[in-house]
Amino acid sequence: MSAATAFKIFTADQWAQFVSDGVFNGAPVDLADGYIHLSSADQVQSTLDKHFAGQVGLVIAEVNLGMLADTLKWEVSRGGALFPHIYGVLNMAAVSGHKTQASAA
Numbered sequence: 001m002s003a004a005t006a007f008k009i010f011t012a013d014q015w016a017q018f019v020s021d022g023v024f025n026g027a028p029v030d031l032a033d034g035y036i037h038l039s040s041a042d043q044v045q046s047t048l049d050k051h052f053a054g055q056v057g058l059v060i061a062e063v064n065l066g067m068l069a070d071t072l073k074w075e076v077s078r079g080g081a082l083f084p085h086i087y088g089v090l091n092m093a094a095v096s097g098h099k100t101q102a103s104a105a
Contacts, residue, residue: 003040
């Protein structure tokens with residue numbers, strides 16, 4: 001894939017911990033699956049709808065994929081689509097921006 005950025009959805013608590021630590025090891029689902037789940041720009045809304053429906057205070061972080069080097073892999077997932085996965089940690093330095101969703105997805 002040639003996308004320059006992808007997105008990670010955080011709960012408010014996960015985001016606060018990420019900001020504090022400067023590194024994100026993964027949400028519980030990431031840790032269980034062995035990689036950090038990201039979504040491309042056209043996948044973010046379906047990820048919100050499927051995995052975060054009804055949650056408030058979510059933070060959507062834009063991740064610069066060029067900073068992930070060999071830890072990034074595009075793999076087949078939901079519906080046969082390719083999703084970006086990080087096999088390693090996400091450093092705050094790779095986050096190029098974020099926005100907070102105040103209302104339920």
